Amino acid sequence: xxxxxxxxxxxxxxxxxxxxxxxxxxxxxxxxxxxxxxxxxxxxxxxxxxxxxxxxxxxxxxxxxxxxxxxxxxxxxxxxxxxxxxxxxxxxxxxxxxxxxxxxxxxxxxxxxxxxxxxxxxxxxxxxxxxxxxxxxxxxxxxxxxxxxxxxxxxxxxxxxxxxxxxxxxxxxxxxxxxxxxxxxxxxxxxxxxxxxxxxxxxxxxxxxxxxxxxxxxxxxxxxxxxxxxxxxxxxxxxxxxxxxxxxxxxxxxxxxxxxxxxxxxxxxxxxxxxxxxxxxxxxxxxxxxxxxxxxxxxxxxxxxxxxxxxxxxxxxxxxxxxxxxxxxxxxxxxxxxxxxxxxxxxxxxxxxxxxxxxxxxxxxxxxxxxxxxxxxxx
Amino acid sequence: xxxxxxxxxxxxxxxxxxxxxxxxxxxxxxxxxxxxxxxxxxxxxxxxxxxxxxxxxxxxxxxxxxxxxxxxxxxxxxxxxxxxxxxxxx
Numbered sequence: 444x445x446x447x448x449x450x451x452x453x454x455x456x457x458x459x460x461x462x463x464x465x466x467x468x469x470x471x472x473x474x475x476x477x478x479x480x481x482x483x484x485x486x487x488x489x490x491x492x493x494x495x496x497x498x499x500x501x502x503x504x505x506x507x508x509x510x511x512x513x514x515x516x517x518x519x520x521x522x523x524x525x526x527x528x529x530x531x532x533x534x535x536x537x538x539x540x541x542x543x544x545x546x547x548x549x550x551x552x553x554x555x556x557x558x559x560x561x562x563x564x565x566x567x568x569x570x571x572x573x574x575x576x577x578x579x580x581x582x583x584x585x586x587x588x589x590x591x592x593x594x595x596x597x598x599x600x601x602x603x604x605x606x607x608x609x610x611x612x613x614x615x616x617x618x619x620x621x622x623x624x625x626x627x628x629x630x631x632x633x634x635x636x637x638x639x640x641x642x643x644x645x646x647x648x649x650x651x652x653x654x655x656x657x658x659x660x661x662x663x664x665x666x667x668x669x670x671x672x673x674x675x676x677x678x679x680x681x682x683x684x685x686x687x688x689x690x691x692x693x694x695x696x697x698x699x700x701x702x703x704x705x706x707x708x709x710x711x712x713x714x715x716x717x718x719x720x721x722x723x724x725x726x727x728x729x730x731x732x733x734x735x736x737x738x739x740x741x742x743x744x745x746x747x748x749x750x751x752x753x754x755x756x757x758x759x760x761x762x763x764x765x766x767x768x769x770x771x772x773x774x775x776x777x778x779x780x781x782x783x784x785x786x787x788x789x790x791x792x793x794x795x796x797x798x799x800x801x802x803x804x805x806x807x808x809x810x811x812x813x814x815x816x817x818x819x820x821x822x
Numbered sequence: 823x824x825x826x827x828x829x830x831x832x833x834x835x836x837x838x839x840x841x842x843x844x845x846x847x848x849x850x851x852x853x854x855x856x857x858x859x860x861x862x863x864x865x866x867x868x869x870x871x872x873x874x875x876x877x878x879x880x881x882x883x884x885x886x887x888x889x890x891x892x893x894x895x896x897x898x899x900x901x902x903x904x905x906x907x908x909x910x911x912x
């Protein structure tokens with residue numbers, strides 16, 4: 444426990460993506476396009492527990508159990524109870540599908556600290572369309588169950604062009620479900636959401652309206668219902684401090700055991716991501732090439748290298764830099780100092796011009812499903 | 823946010839304070855986040871137990887750290903924690 448490298452802080456937050464299987468087909472999903480390739484290589488229960496134990500020993504304390512839909516696995520109860528016993532603060536991130544009373548009772552008994560329930564929208568039609576299923580009523584039932592078992596209700600609604608104008612109804616729904624926290628985060632344009640970026644990015648006017656509505660609810664409800672509103676980073680001129688820096692706080696473990704500094708990093712070329720099956724979390728975190736690749740600031744080219752904000756935003760997001768510019772070391776183009784910033788502003792300009800009717804857009808959207816995933820994997 | 827010195831303070835349901843050996847720090851855990859607390863903040867918050875009032879916490883700290891004039895700092899921090907929604911009195 445004492446021979447940790449003094450210049451590298453221990454991980455605090457582990458996100459366990461225990462499966463990419465999911466009954467939903469959300470158009471803004473950030474799981475990798477080729478997620479279906481992990482289906483036959485998922486970690487076993489014992490392998491998960493070993494990885495979590497090692498992470499906890501290093502000092503990790505927050506644990507997200509996510510996916511896909513984590514409840515597609517039948518060992519979530521075991522993972523929750525063991526992780527809780529290890530001293531993790533355990534969050535379950537779920538669409539609610541599969542959350543029966545029997546399961547929630549087992550989670551409660553096992554020490555689950557909190558449940559985050561995702562909603563696609565406040566109206567049945569759009570919720571069902573955007574997730575490509577009929578789940579809205581089920582989610583309302585699950586929300587009641589969460590309250591019944593005395594969990595704080597954390598609602599997560601991913602916002603985008605197709606649903607952001609329903610913000611008033613979304614917040615009314617949240618209030619009527621007695622939500623404690625509501626996360627209204629615009630979709631970030633990775634993976635499936637990147638494929639659907641034009642259809643998902645709201646206009647400036649839409650954003651301003653949504654924020655104004657949010658502020659009204661905030662003023663009225665105060666701490667009773669905490670609201671977090673996140674605009675798309677494309678509307679900023681400084682990048683997000685992605686993951687609080689590469690290999691700084693956050694460790695993502697994918698269903699097949701790949702250890703990643705963020706949900707999206709699998710896409711980056713030139714990095715050999717270690718697998719928790721073969722390597723200890725300690726060696727992954729401190730010694731692996733992948734986790735050290737973008738740590739600190741010595742990897743930074745200009746304009747980051749000499750920028751006085753480099754320790755605030757860490758040059759933004761490596762995956763976004765790679766997706767948009769072709770080189771993960773480049774400054775995130777969200778930054779107005781980036782020579783590639785026009786890639787962002789052009790897209791934002793397009794979002795102001797586009798006039799899209801839902802019925803025109805819907806046939807063009809790429810749904811996250813196994814068939815599409817296998818075809819991306821084959822490319 | 824009115825702040826009553828004489829009512830017992832407790833953590834809001836989803837907030838959990840935990841001593842972390844590996845970090846050598848008190849950590850406040852909550853949905854979607856955590857705060858690693860500075861030593862003094864940890865000393866204050868670990869006394870929030872659903873029984874002690876703000877006044878009692880001040881008295882307790884003054885007993886444990888004699889000679890330090892910490893009353894106003896402690897009250898400011900508790901009020902801040904209340905405002906942040908970490909702790910509350912019923």
